[in-house]
Amino acid sequence: MFVEVALPLPLPRTFTYAVPPELRDAARPGARVLVPFANKEKIGWIDRVASEPQAADRIKPVSAVLDTTPSATPTVLRLSRWIAEYYLAPLGQVLRTALPAGLADSSTDFIILASDPGDEGLTQHEAKLVDFLRGREGPQPVARVRRELGERASWPIIRRLEEQGILRVETEAPREQPPVRTRRMLVIARVLPTLLAREEAFGRARRQREAYEVIEGLGGRVEAAHLTGQLGFTTEIVRQLVKKELLAVEEEEVSRDPYAQIPDGAAPRLKPTEAQAGVIVHLQHASRTATPGTFLLRGVTGSGKTLVYIELLREVVDRQGKTAIVLVPEIALTPQTVGRFKAVFGDRVAVLHSALSDGERYDEWRSLRSGAKRIVVGARSAVFAPMQNVGAIIVDEEHEGSYKQGEAPRYHAREVAVVRAAIEGAVCLLGSATPALESWANAKAGKYTLLELPHRVGGQPLPPIRIVDLRKEREKIKKTTGPLQEPSPVVVSDILAEAVRERIRKQEQTILLLNRRGYATFVQCRECGLVWHCPHCNVSLTYHRKRHRLTCHYCLHEEPAPKHCASCGSAELSFKGVGTEQVERAVEEAFPSARIARMDVDTTGGKWAHHDILGRVERGEVDILLGTQMIAKGLDFPNVTLVGVINADTGINLPDFRATERTFQLLTQVAGRAGRGPKGGDVFIQTALPNHYAIISATEHDFVGFAEKEFDTRRDPAYPPFSRLINVVVSGVDEQLTQEAAVAAADWMSGLLTARKVADVVLVGPAPCPIDRIRTRWRWHFILRSPNAKVLGQVGRYFYEKYRIPANKADLRIALDRDPVALL
């Protein structure tokens, strides 16, 4: 008996091993095995079992089968094979992505002494192992035992002792209850909501104010050790702040999961509107058929898509006794949506949020696998949940780019969801107010069934959207600026400021969006024009004012903010390009009495920081919530009656074919946060491109019109959905060698296309990537484009299997990205 084993290595093949007789029962497809590989042992998964070896190399035996029941269920294995095939990735890497992290090392294998035989009849090695276990209590992780004993604890020895009943192997060991650990936290005890309050509290105690504001920037709480350690504040400053009762000290349990606390049935049951009921009936019917197919639910913001999801879950889980998968773009950003599922289905829901430890994640995985939990809510990788009898797969905000994984395997969870649903005979429901153009095209072509919720629940109108022309605002400012002064940037225009003031007066809430973080997006010398760049990436460095540092948003490089030009020595530096930190400052100054919360990557470092900020907004403790695209999604706060977009143009000119689509989606989504309650709402979009169709369509809430115009731009040259792409990126640490390698790879590919007379695949490039250096690696790419997915896949596969990039000192790598979401 032989097996083909998929190893998590970047190689396009599986490896053949022999199966010793005693392992034959356990050696099933999907089971984890330990195999010798290049003088080491590696963990892989059995792909196929065969009676003849595929290749005639010297075949080694499998050392151990690590699963009692295969960790990859038949469906997950089938799905993984499809991903490996379609996305041109090694099956072993796909399986490693699909399964809990712990399974890919041997950390989940434990051994324990079952009965002590004394040393009679044991070999020297066996005796050593038994002796080792004698000295310890409880199950021992095999990985640790082997670190200490090496070959004396090899799997054949372990298995032999197991057979004799001397020790027990617990492949999926009972997890010890994680001990409740606590840590000392400093929490803001008195909120200083206004600039005035701040001046009063701190006077000239500058460091105290800095410490306070740093904590604020971190979401209002920080571990004491972090503040006095890495952040460099003295314990004396902390003591003063505590004495002034600005900070409180708390002992915090290290893990506190707000979702765990929401009980079953916590939500009042809503009665679907007529429109919702129509959609729900359709889905219920489909779920009772053998091949329900894929549905695209296009529902405007606030049309009540979540209730549709919930009713579909009631049908398949409660009535039909099946299971279901719900994908959301990012758990932390959608606490309300996740909370609604929990409030209806309680303990039957596993929420796979990013704050789970590997162990906790593994526990959830097991409870899904055993059927103890029947619904999973999670980001991208939840599409691999090990459930059986899946009746529905829901993809909320299906247009979101975060469903695509950025590293191998570069799968798109929406597409995987469609495939899994087809395998399982489940309903696949894709929901969005602004569907991806690919999904929209599929719906128009009849491949997906289109369902629509064209109106908001309760007859609320969509909010009116007004454009503020930034060019005119800039002119206004220039007129008041002296000839030698640099005009200050427009942050909040007068008309938007007036609208904000009115909301503060009426105790309503405002959301301000700017999709760019930091204080200034670049620093430039006024004398010679030098712009500060990252030493490792070809991007400008962003200035962060509170920390007074320049940072790179690609590789996280940091350096102190400059005082002089590195080239000409001039002290005249200008900090350009407004980011959220600058908006926060401008807003604080413009509305000194307002309570402001900022939400972006820099303020959401802690595990539950998003949760905490959004909780404050929900409880009415915040007047103005400002942030990056993080605040554009899913939020449902009826008291938000104003949305302002500080600058709509930040992403529109990126050299990427989806830049316009993304801008339209972002504007529509954020505008949809306004006027969800009875008080109605208004939206202001500040832009220097008031005539751009993405902006105009957004102001008219016109998705269909936008899609038509955007389709026109993608026909010639053909971009998705009119063609399919594979982006081939060659990277290396030497510029010249990287370029040469990219040219050679592209030549090889064109040779292939010519030799095989492949007519409908076009090769574009090679050329430097738009961002041609990231993390010290130079990047070149070429694109394969075809209207024919099948032929494109064949060409891609041939290249993937046959083409090997030369090994040289540039550490060259090649990455194939099929159906890329961005070409940067």
Ligand code: ADP
């Ligand atoms: P979407 O996701 O489509 O933007 P949501 O699902 O967040 O919309 O619903 C918007 C709001 O309408 C939520 O506050 C929700 O509780 C409420 N809602 C949805 N359906 C109903 C209904 N049938 N009756 C009353 N309120 C509803």
Ligand code: ZN
């Ligand atoms: Zn200079």
Ligand code: ZN
């Ligand atoms: Zn960098």
